[in-house]
Amino acid sequence: MKIFHLALLATAANAFAPNSCRTTQSSTTALNLFGAKKEGGEKGPGLMDQMAMFKKAQEMASKKQKLDAELQKENFGGESSNGKVKSSLKFVPVKNPMDPNPDYEATGFEFDDEFFESATPDELSAAITESLMNGIAKTNQAVAEKYAVLQKDLVEALGQKKEE
Numbered sequence: 001m002k003i004f005h006l007a008l009l010a011t012a013a014n015a016f017a018p019n020s021c022r023t024t025q026s027s028t029t030a031l032n033l034f035g036a037k038k039e040g041g042e043k044g045p046g047l048m049d050q051m052a053m054f055k056k057a058q059e060m061a062s063k064k065q066k067l068d069a070e071l072q073k074e075n076f077g078g079e080s081s082n083g084k085v086k087s088s089l090k091f092v093p094v095k096n097p098m099d100p101n102p103d104y105e106a107t108g109f110e111f112d113d114e115f116f117e118s119a120t121p122d123e124l125s126a127a128i129t130e131s132l133m134n135g136i137a138k139t140n141q142a143v144a145e146k147y148a149v150l151q152k153d154l155v156e157a158l159g160q161k162k163e164e
Contacts, residue, residue, distance in 0.1 A: 056157045060150060067146045068093035075107070076142065078135020080127040084115035087131040091139055102143065104136050 071091040078087045087110075092103035109128065116124070 053157070056153075060153055060157070063153070064147075064150055067150070071143060071146060074142070076104075076135055076139040078131045078133070078138060080130040080134070082115070082127065084112040084119075085124075085127040085131040086110040087128070087135045089132070089135040089139055091143065104132075104139055106132060106135075 068091075072093060074091065076089045076091065078089065079085070087106055088108040090105040090107050092105050094100055094102050109131070115127070119127070
């Protein structure tokens, strides 16, 4: 038992003794927080560049929210090919980033009275569907036109030139 105590005591005392055989570990990875110079003198991205990109991303998110608010206020319409059914739609912006597709809310329908009275349920259903799909296509076109500003900003932020 005394040997065990002596061994334990020696180990504990050794922990506080200066280490004469220190090994230092070096790494070839440098942080380069403010950008590192690459071969050829070109400066690589650093922390300041990343912060600028983060700020740009925040600006773009803010612009997108403003565009979404504008689009939400607009009324969009669709019409069946025979012109007998018209639909009104509202744009509903994306709330779930995992599902990037926007939603559309049908707010109303207008029917030609004669068509409504004489149409079969299948004809009525087909005209309503066609009217909704036409309205969604028009809404998508308006959204694409508004979002073109964001696309231009994104291309500029990434330093790419838009191909025409």
